[in-house]
Amino acid sequence: MADTAIRTKDQTPTIEGMAEGMAKPAGALDARLAALNLPQQGGFSARARQDALGRLRAMGLPGPRDEYWRYTDPRGFNAPVPQALPIPHADETPLFDGLDKLTLVFVDGAFDEAASDDLALDGVEIATLAQADTVGSWAADLYGVLESAGQTPVKRPFAALNTAAARDGVLIRVTRTPSRPIHVVHRRGATDADAMWHHVIRVEQGAELTLLETGMSGARSNGVIEVDVARGGKFHHVASKRAVDPKVGISHVFARIASQAQFKSFTLSVNGTVMRNEAVIDIAGDDAVAHIAAAVLGDGEQAPFHHDDTVFITHGAERCESRQVFKKVLKNGATGVFQGKILVKPGAQKTDGYQISQALLLDERSQFLAKPELEIYADDVKCSHGSTTGAIDDEALFYLRSRGVPRERAIVFLVLSFLADALAEVEDEGLRDRIYERLDVWLTLNAVH
Amino acid sequence: MNATIDLDVREGVDRETVETVQNMGSYKYGWDTEIEMDYAPKGLNEDIVRLISQKNDEPEWMLDWRLEAFRRWQTMTEPRWAMLNYPVIDYQDQYYYARPKSMEIKPRSLDEVDPKLLATYEKLGIPLKEQMILAGVEGAEDAPAEGRRVAVDAVFDSVSVGTTFKDELAKAGVIFCSISEAIREHPDLVKKYLGSVVPQSDNFFATLNSAVFSDGSFVYVPKGVKCPMELSTYFRINAENTGQFERTLIIADQGSYVSYLEGCTAPKRDTNQLHAAVVEIVILQDAEVKYSTVQNWFPGDENGKGGIYNFVTKRADCREARAKVMWTQVETGSAITWKYPSCILRGDESQGEFYSIAIANNWQQADTGTKMIHLGKNTRSRIVSKGISAGHAQNTYRGLVSMHPRATNSRNYTQCDSLLIGDKCGAHTVPYIEVKNTSSRVEHEATTSKVDDDQLFYCRSRGMDEEEAVALVVNGFCREVLQALPMEFAMEAQSLVAISLEGSVG
Numbered sequence: 001m002a003d004t005a006i007r008t009k010d011q012t013p014t015i016e017g018m019a020e021g022m023a024k025p026a027g028a029l030d031a032r033l034a035a036l037n038l039p040q041q042g043g044f045s046a047r048a049r050q051d052a053l054g055r056l057r058a059m060g061l062p063g064p065r066d067e068y069w070r071y072t073d074p075r076g077f078n079a080p081v082p083q084a085l086p087i088p089h090a091d092e093t094p095l096f097d098g099l100d101k102l103t104l105v106f107v108d109g110a111f112d113e114a115a116s117d118d119l120a121l122d123g124v125e126i127a128t129l130a131q132a133d134t135v136g137s138w139a140a141d142l143y144g145v146l147e148s149a150g151q152t153p154v155k156r157p158f159a160a161l162n163t164a165a166a167r168d169g170v171l172i173r174v175t176r177t178p179s180r181p182i183h184v185v186h187r188r189g190a191t192d193a194d195a196m197w198h199h200v201i202r203v204e205q206g207a208e209l210t211l212l213e214t215g216m217s218g219a220r221s222n223g224v225i226e227v228d229v230a231r232g233g234k235f236h237h238v239a240s241k242r243a244v245d246p247k248v249g250i251s252h253v254f255a256r257i258a259s260q261a262q263f264k265s266f267t268l269s270v271n272g273t274v275m276r277n278e279a280v281i282d283i284a285g286d287d288a289v290a291h292i293a294a295a296v297l298g299d300g301e302q303a304p305f306h307h308d309d310t311v312f313i314t315h316g317a318e319r320c321e322s323r324q325v326f327k328k329v330l331k332n333g334a335t336g337v338f339q340g341k342i343l344v345k346p347g348a349q350k351t352d353g354y355q356i357s358q359a360l361l362l363d364e365r366s367q368f369l370a371k372p373e374l375e376i377y378a379d380d381v382k383c384s385h386g387s388t389t390g391a392i393d394d395e396a397l398f399y400l401r402s403r404g405v406p407r408e409r410a411i412v413f414l415v416l417s418f419l420a421d422a423l424a425e426v427e428d429e430g431l432r433d434r435i436y437e438r439l440d441v442w443l444t445l446n447a448v449h
Numbered sequence: 450m451n452a453t454i455d456l457d458v459r460e461g462v463d464r465e466t467v468e469t470v471q472n473m474g475s476y477k478y479g480w481d482t483e484i485e486m487d488y489a490p491k492g493l494n495e496d497i498v499r500l501i502s503q504k505n506d507e508p509e510w511m512l513d514w515r516l517e518a519f520r521r522w523q524t525m526t527e528p529r530w531a532m533l534n535y536p537v538i539d540y541q542d543q544y545y546y547a548r549p550k551s552m553e554i555k556p557r558s559l560d561e562v563d564p565k566l567l568a569t570y571e572k573l574g575i576p577l578k579e580q581m582i583l584a585g586v587e588g589a590e591d592a593p594a595e596g597r598r599v600a601v602d603a604v605f606d607s608v609s610v611g612t613t614f615k616d617e618l619a620k621a622g623v624i625f626c627s628i629s630e631a632i633r634e635h636p637d638l639v640k641k642y643l644g645s646v647v648p649q650s651d652n653f654f655a656t657l658n659s660a661v662f663s664d665g666s667f668v669y670v671p672k673g674v675k676c677p678m679e680l681s682t683y684f685r686i687n688a689e690n691t692g693q694f695e696r697t698l699i700i701a702d703q704g705s706y707v708s709y710l711e712g713c714t715a716p717k718r719d720t721n722q723l724h725a726a727v728v729e730i731v732i733l734q735d736a737e738v739k740y741s742t743v744q745n746w747f748p749g750d751e752n753g754k755g756g757i758y759n760f761v762t763k764r765a766d767c768r769e770a771r772a773k774v775m776w777t778q779v780e781t782g783s784a785i786t787w788k789y790p791s792c793i794l795r796g797d798e799s800q801g802e803f804y805s806i807a808i809a810n811n812w813q814q815a816d817t818g819t820k821m822i823h824l825g826k827n828t829r830s831r832i833v834s835k836g837i838s839a840g841h842a843q844n845t846y847r848g849l850v851s852m853h854p855r856a857t858n859s860r861n862y863t864q865c866d867s868l869l870i871g872d873k874c875g876a877h878t879v880p881y882i883e884v885k886n887t888s889s890r891v892e893h894e895a896t897t898s899k900v901d902d903d904q905l906f907y908c909r910s911r912g913m914d915e916e917e918a919v920a921l922v923v924n925g926f927c928r929e930v931l932q933a934l935p936m937e938f939a940m941e942a943q944s945l946v947a948i949s950l951e952g953s954v955g
Contacts (some may be wrong), residue, residue: 067530346872361887364854372893374878375532379869387893389852389884 028078029061035080036165036194043133048144052163055148059155068154071337071369072308076248076274077158082220084192088244094185095240095438096212096431101183102126108193108217109186110168123176123207129169129198139171139200146226146254150280154312159252159278162224166198169224174207174233181210186217193218199225203233203261210428213239216272221249229261231285237265238431240438243272246303250276259285259317266426267294268435269307270442276308286317293325293425297439298334299446300366305330308337315348315381324355327422329415331362341373344381353383360418361391412443466837467870476747476782479717482569482687486606487553489546491690495519498660501546501607505629505663508636518649518659525653531816532845532877535721535758535785543723545661547606547688559611566610570603573714575683577603577613598678599710600625604695606688607663614678621677623707624669628696631667638669642700646729646766646793654725654760654787658694662727665695670705670736681710684726686746686757692723699729701736703769708739713782715747718755721784722747725760734769734796739777746782753812753841756784763790767799770825774800780807780815789847791820794828794856801830809842809874818848818879823856823889832863838874845877852889859889 033053042049062074076082104126105115111128119126127137144163150156170184184199195218203209207230229235235255243249249272257263269275281290290313298305313322328336338357359368372385392414400410416439426432489500498519502512527538551563559567559577570577600614602625609627618625624635632639649659666682686693701707715722724746732738740763749756759782765774776790786809792801803819821830830850838844846865867876884891 349872359884361884364857364887366887367883367885369884370880370882370893372878372880372882374867375875376867376869376877377872377875379872379874385878385893387880387882388891389882390890391887 031080044136044140045143049164052160056160085219101181103183105185107187107189109195109197121178123178125173127171150254166196169198172201174203174209177208183212186215195221201227203229203235205230206232208234210236223251225253227255229257231258232260234262239267242270246273248274253279255281257288260287263290265292269296274306278310281313283320288320291323293422295419295422296328298330300333305334310339312341315344315351319350321352325422326357327419328359330366333365336368338370344376346377348378349380351381355385357387359389478714481716485550487548488544492541522656533814544691547691548608600680602666602682604684609664622671628665628667646764655762658725658727662694662696665697668699670701670707672702673704676707679708684713686715695726697728700731701738703734705736711742728763730765732767732772735771737773739775741777743779748782748813749784751811758785759783761788766793769796772796772799775802777804786815788817793822795824797825798827803832805834808837809844811840813842816845818846820849823852823859828859830861834865836867838876839870841873843875847879849881851883854885857888861891863893
C-alpha cells in the first residue's frame with residue numbers, strides 16, 4: 001500500500017460485474033503481420049522497427065474486452081487485409097486549394113514525387129522516410145521513440161504496428177520558421193490498399209511550423225505522426241479527413257512539448273465507417289501549451305458511421321496549459337466516441353487543464369459514448385472537464401424560424417454554432433473561414449429534415 | 450480541532466477543512482471487545498458454505514443457492530481495474546464465520562443478549578434499548594419522540610445480535626429483521642427478491658458474498674405504508690482475521706416509503722480484514738427508499754498498516770413507474786474502498802440520486818461512485834460527488850451514466866469535485882457516459898464554479914459576491930447530505946460540516 005508511484009489501469013473493464021481480461025485472438029497477430037510484408041532490411045529505422053515488433057508481440061492485438069477499445073470494435077483493424085473499396089470520384093475542390101503552401105502528395109501512404117512540389121523550403125529540411133532510410137537522417141533519434149514512450153500506461157498496438165511496418169512518410173525538421181505551410185495530401189490508389197505512413201517532425205528552438213493535412217488513403221489506413229517541439233517552438237496542425245466511402249482508419253499523434261513550446265491541433269472529420277484518432281501528448285517542459293480539438297460530422301445513412309477520438313494528455317511540468325475541445329454532430333444512427341484523459345504528474349503544479357466533449361444527436365438512433373477522465377497527483381492545479389449530450393435546442397430553432405430563417409438553414413446555423421468552440425482552436429483566421437465555408441456547404445447538401 | 454498541520458495549505462483551501470480531515474486520521478472506534486467466539490475452520494470450501502447455511506438453520510433451497518454461487522465464484526477472477534493497489538488477497542487465510550459463543554442459542558429478546566455485546570454498541574453510541582436516547586447527540590432529548598426513534602439491527606461479526614422496535618414495526622406491517630431470520634420466516638419474499646437485483650453471478654465479490662453471507666438485514670415495507678421510523682443496521686467487525694459478509698435486502702412495495710441507515714466500524718488491527726457486502730433494494734411503483742451510509746471501517750494506521758478491505762456491491766432497482774431511490778454516502782473509513790451504489794431506472798419516470806462525500810487520508814485508497822442505468826422513459830438521475838484526498842491517499846470517482854434507446858426524455862446531471870490536501874495524494878475521475886437516444890440530456894461537470902445557477906442567483910441577489918455565493922452553495926450541499934444522515938452519526942456529521950470544497954481542482 002505504501003506505494004506512491006503512478007498507477008494507471010486502463011487495460012481492463014471498469015464497471016463491476018463485467019467480465020475481465022484482454023482476449024488475444026490466437027494467431028490473429030501472426031496473420032496480420034504475415035499479410036503486411038514487413039520491410040526486411042532498413043537503414044536508420046531498422047532498430048526501431050525491430051523494437052516496435054517486439055512491443056507489438058508483447059502486447060498483442062486488442063480484443064473485444066480490452067478496456068481501451070470499450071466503445072470501438074477493433075476487428076476492422078485486426079483483420080489481416082482490408083475490405084476492398086472502389087476509388088471514389090473526387091468532385092469538390094480540395095479544402096486548401098489556392099493557398100500558398102508546399103504540397104506533398106502520398107498515394108496510399110507512398111510518396112508521389114511527380115505530384116508533389118519540390119522539397120525545398122527555407123529553414124526546413126524535408127525528406128521522405130523511404131529515401132532517407134537508406135542514407136540516414138536526424139530522425140533516427142525520434143523514429144519510434146515518442147511512439148514507444150506513448151505505450152505507457154496504455155497500450156497502442158496499431159501505433160507499434162505502424163512503426164514496424166510503415167514504409168514511407170515525411171521527415172520534417174524546422175530550424176527557422178518557413179514562409180509557408182506544408183500541406184500533406186493523401187490520395188487513394190489501389191482499391192484494396194492497406195495504407196500506412198509515418199511522419200516525423202521536429203520543430204527546433206523558437207521555430208514555427210504549420211502542417212496541413214487533407215484527404216484519405218487506402219481502403220484501410222494507419223498513420224502515425226511523431227512531433228517533437230523544442231523550447232519555444234510552435235507547431236500547428238490542421239487536418240481535414242473526409243471519407244465518402246465506408247473506410248476504416250486509425251491515426252496516432254505522439255507529441256512531446258518542451259518548455260514554452262506550443263502544440264495546436266485541429267481535425268475536421270466527416271464520415272468513414274470506423275475512424276479512430278488517438279493523440280498522446282506529453283507536456284514535458286514548464287510553461288508549455290497543448291491544445292487539441294476536433295469537429296466531427298457523422299452521417300450513418302450510406303454506411304455505418306463510427307468515430308472515436310481518444311486523447312491522453314500528460315502534464316509533467318509546471319504552469320502548463322492543456323485544452324481538449326471535441327464536438328460531434330451525429331445523425332442516421334451514427335456513433336461518436338470520446339475518451340479523453342488528463343494526467344497531472346506529481347509536481348506538475350499550476351497546471352491548467354480543460355476538457356470538453358459534446359455531442360449533438362440529430363436523430364433517435366445516433367449515440368454518443370464518452371469517458372472523460374482526470375488523474376491528478378498535484379494539489380495546486382486547475383482541471384475541469386465537462387461532457388454534454390443532447391438534441392438541437394428547440395427554443396433556438398423556434399427563435400430562428402420566427403425570424404424567417406427556413407428550418408433547414410436554421411439547423412445549419414445551430415450546428416455551425418455548436419461546432420464554433422472547436423473551430424476557434426484553428427488559429428489562422430483564413431484557414432478557419434475556409435473550414436466554415438466548407439462545413440456550410442456539406443451541411444446544406446446533407447440537410448437534416 | 451488542534452491537530453498540528455505541517456503542510457503548506459495552498460491559497461483557496463479552507464483551513465478548517467484541512468484540520469477536520471486531518472483529525473479524521475485518528476480513529477475513535479479502534480478498541481475491541483474481549484468476548485469468546487466460535488469460529489468456522491479457516492479457509493473456504495463447500496463445507497464452509499454448508500456450515501454457514503447450517504448455523505443459520507437454512508432451508509435446502511438456500512444452501513443450493515449458496516453452493517451454486519460458490520461454484521461460480523471458483524471460476525471467476527478478482528477484478529483489478531479499479532485504481533487500487535493492494536497485495537493479493539489469500540481467500541483461504543480468512544475465517545468466514547465468527548459468532549460470539551453467547552449467541553449459540555439465539556436470545557429471544559435483547560434482555561437475553563450478553564451484556565458485553567450490548568456494552569459494545571453502547572460504547573459506539575448505538576441505542577439497542579428502545580427507550581434509549583441517542584448517545585452524544587446534543588438536543589436529542591428535546592427532539593419529539595417520533596423524530597428520534599430509530600430501529601436498529603445490530604450485526605456483530607457474522608451474526609445479528611438483535612433488532613429493536615420489531616413489534617412496533619410489525620403493527621405497521623413492516624418486516625424488519627435479520628436476513629437469516631427472514632430466510633426462515635419469510636421464505637417466499639426472500640425467494641422472490643434475493644438475487645433479483647444483484648444476481649449470484651454479478652461480480653467476483655458479490656458472488657463470494659452470495660456463497661458465504663452470514664447475516665445482514667431484511668426489510669419489507671408493504672403497499673402504501675410509510676415506515677413509522679427510520680431503520681438502521683450497525684455493522685461491527687470485532688474478530689481478528691475474519692471477513693464480514695453481510696447481505697441486505699430491502700423491498701419497498703407500491704406507494705411505500707422507508708429511510709434506511711447503515712453504519713460500520715472495526716477495531717484497530719495490524720492485518721487487513723475483508724468485508725464484502727451486498728445490498729439489494731427493490732422499489733415498486735410510487736415507492737421511495739432513502740439509503741444512507743456512514744462508512745467508517747478502520748482505515749489502517751498512519752503508516753498504512755491494517756485496515757478493512759471494503760468490496761461492496763449496492764444496487765437499487767426502481768422496478769416500476771415513479772419509483773425513487775436516494776443513496777447518500779459518507780465514506781471516511783476502510784483501507785481500500787471498492788463501492789458503486791447504483792440505480793437501475795427501469796420504471797418510467799423513476800428517479801435515482803447519488804450523493805457522496807469520500808474522504809481518504811493517510812494511505813487510504815477509495816475507488817467509488819455510482820451507475821445510473823436509464824431504461825425507462827422520462828427517468829431522472831442526479832449525481833453529486835465530493836472527493837477529498839489527504840496524506841498519501843488516492844481517491845477515485847468512477848461512474849456510469851447510461852441512457853438506453855428506450856429511455857427517451859430522460860435527464861442526468863452529474864457533478865464531481867475533488868480536493869487535494871498536500872502534494873503526495875491523488876484525485877481521479879473516471880466517468881462513463883453512454884447516450885443512446887436523442888431526447889435525453891446528459892450533463893457532466895467537474896468544477897466548483899458550476900454550482901446551480903438559480904441558487905447562485907438567489908445568493909447574489911441578496912448581496913453576496915460570486916465567491917461567497919459559490920462557497921455557500923457548496924457547503925450547503927455538504928450540510929444537506931449530512932443532515933440526511935441518521936442521528937447515530939450526528940457526531941461525525943457535526944465534524945464533517947466543517948468540510949468545504951473550496952479550492953477544488955475539478
